Amino acid sequence: MFEKVLIVDDHDVVNEGVLVVLKSKGIDQVHKAQYCDEAFLKIKKAAFDNQPFDLLITDLSFKKDYHESKLLSGDDLVAALRPDFPDLQIIVYSMEDRLQKVRILVNKHHINSYVCKGRKGAAELEKAIECVYNNELFLSPQVENALSSRTNLEITDYDIELIKQLSLGLSQGEISNLFEKNNITPNSLSSVEKRLNKLKDQFKANNAIHLVAIVKDLGLI
Amino acid sequence: MFEKVLIVDDHDVVNEGVLVVLKSKGIDQVHKAQYCDEAFLKIKKAAFDNQPFDLLITDLSFKKDYHESKLLSGDDLVAALRPDFPDLQIIVYSMEDRLQKVRILVNKHHINSYVCKGRKGAAELEKAIECVYNNELFLSPQVENALSSRTNLEITDYDIELIKQLSLGLSQGEISNLFEKNNITPNSLSSVEKRLNKLKDQFKANNAIHLVAIVKDLGLI
DNA sequence: TTTGAAGTTACGGTATTCCGTAAAGCATTT
DNA sequence: AAATGCTTTACGGAATACCGTAACTTCAAA
Numbered sequence: 001m002f003e004k005v006l007i008v009d010d011h012d013v014v015n016e017g018v019l020v021v022l023k024s025k026g027i028d029q030v031h032k033a034q035y036c037d038e039a040f041l042k043i044k045k046a047a048f049d050n051q052p053f054d055l056l057i058t059d060l061s062f063k064k065d066y067h068e069s070k071l072l073s074g075d076d077l078v079a080a081l082r083p084d085f086p087d088l089q090i091i092v093y094s095m096e097d098r099l100q101k102v103r104i105l106v107n108k109h110h111i112n113s114y115v116c117k118g119r120k121g122a123a124e125l126e127k128a129i130e131c132v133y134n135n136e137l138f139l140s141p142q143v144e145n146a147l148s149s150r151t152n153l154e155i156t157d158y159d160i161e162l163i164k165q166l167s168l169g170l171s172q173g174e175i176s177n178l179f180e181k182n183n184i185t186p187n188s189l190s191s192v193e194k195r196l197n198k199l200k201d202q203f204k205a206n207n208a209i210h211l212v213a214i215v216k217d218l219g220l221i
Numbered sequence: 222m223f224e225k226v227l228i229v230d231d232h233d234v235v236n237e238g239v240l241v242v243l244k245s246k247g248i249d250q251v252h253k254a255q256y257c258d259e260a261f262l263k264i265k266k267a268a269f270d271n272q273p274f275d276l277l278i279t280d281l282s283f284k285k286d287y288h289e290s291k292l293l294s295g296d297d298l299v300a301a302l303r304p305d306f307p308d309l310q311i312i313v314y315s316m317e318d319r320l321q322k323v324r325i326l327v328n329k330h331h332i333n334s335y336v337c338k339g340r341k342g343a344a345e346l347e348k349a350i351e352c353v354y355n356n357e358l359f360l361s362p363q364v365e366n367a368l369s370s371r372t373n374l375e376i377t378d379y380d381i382e383l384i385k386q387l388s389l390g391l392s393q394g395e396i397s398n399l400f401e402k403n404n405i406t407p408n409s410l411s412s413v414e415k416r417l418n419k420l421k422d423q424f425k426a427n428n429a430i431h432l433v434a435i436v437k438d439l440g441l442i
Numbered sequence: 443t444t445t446g447a448a449g450t451t452a453c454g455g456t457a458t459t460c461c462g463t464a465a466a467g468c469a470t471t472t
Numbered sequence: 473a474a475a476t477g478c479t480t481t482a483c484g485g486a487a488t489a490c491c492g493t494a495a496c497t498t499c500a501a502a
Binding site for chain 1: 235236237239240241242255284286338339341342387389390391392427428429430431433434437438
């Protein structure tokens, strides 16, 4: 089984909880970090000292505080680590359940498992650890379809920007002008309307208000 | 110190982490629940068996799943408990850091502490437990101004219902009809418009979409 | 080069929102 | 009873959203 593990989460309580899971699997050498920069340095130093980590378990989103940080998110951390540590096993453990996000992490950054925080987080984390140890990929049920290409109804950055501007109180006409000024295309009023219609379909929203409320609930803006 | 404690959070890993904190304070009789309904029943039963809980530590937001639930949130749970258990000590432990939310929980539901999930969650939770044991209120630094803040957002239940219906996709006309059917007054289209205008003023919203977005961010709906 | 598909833009009609003004209802005061 | 202030309702016009249709562009395949 893994010997030396680093867990990275800004919530100390969560770190403590993950620690319990690892202990239950008989892993004793567990280190913790609450910042991505801190995690990065710890991994670097461990490798330098010839006592490298076998496994990294990291969250994605980190609240900013007075600390100056270069790596602001788990994505940043993984991206920064991969060039130097292509063989480090990485499990991402996050609230985030957007398929797009998972897909990028797996395909581009070659993480080894993706576990969604949730009711069964502990059990899934255990399963992920087993899988990763056996060189298998584990994905939480919520996101297990992330890699099958059929699920193409993902929302683009353009869509998110559009809905965000709506939520900030701009009219469709104002958004059209804003996009034109910022060289975001398409930007005609007609296109804004059309895109909005597509989104209303996709999210089964009655109107723009409803759409914004739904997308806010999903945490996309 | 407290003897019998119930912790309620849908994430098992978080529950485990809180458990570690309690153990470190020498509290051994700790029970866990992952659903609000479950928590409610456990507290009822414990009281019935004459072995009541001294302390409840609960999250606010719970993901829905296949379980049928009556109590959907920590707010619901607290509101359901208070009539029967006015003396139960309650610590809310949540991501949520909206002052309005804290204010309502403290003033209306008489919770005994509010701790924000964050980097120092464990330390703050400990401090909260100490305070509550000494009959003092503890609030995390992020929200400690919740009660002093003179920004008295006077918003009525009527207003909240109105905005909620908007966020559910109803047009102003439909809301007018709905209110008439439910004997909620005023209910003319004109009155709905007028009230909405007042709210847009109050929250400095450009339009209805903006209003809903703002009020959602404040956690009022 | 032609063709077709997908994406973008233009336009027109209807519905709804937005906003000001005014009338009607209601309770309290004079 | 009349006057007053407050709330609710009614109405109308301008702005915006909503929704279908059609034309134009782009790009890649035939």
